[in-house]
Amino acid sequence: MAQNNRIFDDLGRLMNEAAGVADGVRREVETVVKSQAKRIVADMDLVKREDFDALRELVQVQGEEIDQLRKELAALRTKRKAE
Structure with missing residues (x-):
């Protein structure tokens, strides 16, 4: 045992x-x-996530600025044609 x-x-x-x-x-x-x-x-x-997020935010802001500038340019062209 x-x-x-x-x-x-x-x-x-x-x-x-x-x-x-x-x-x-x-x-x-x-x-x-x-x-x-x-x-x-x-x-x-x-790329690090923080860098990607910062760049994405910058691109978004620049995109909005470009859209605004396009609108201003279109308004100026319209105004110039009207003269």
């Missing part, structure tokens, strides 16, 4: 160690994948 308990204890310890090794492997794979992803993103030379 003591022999059976020892076998089960050894088997439990072995399974516990295997689970620890598997967790270590999982963490190592996660680290490698994250570092590769960061390297790929860095190589892509992507």
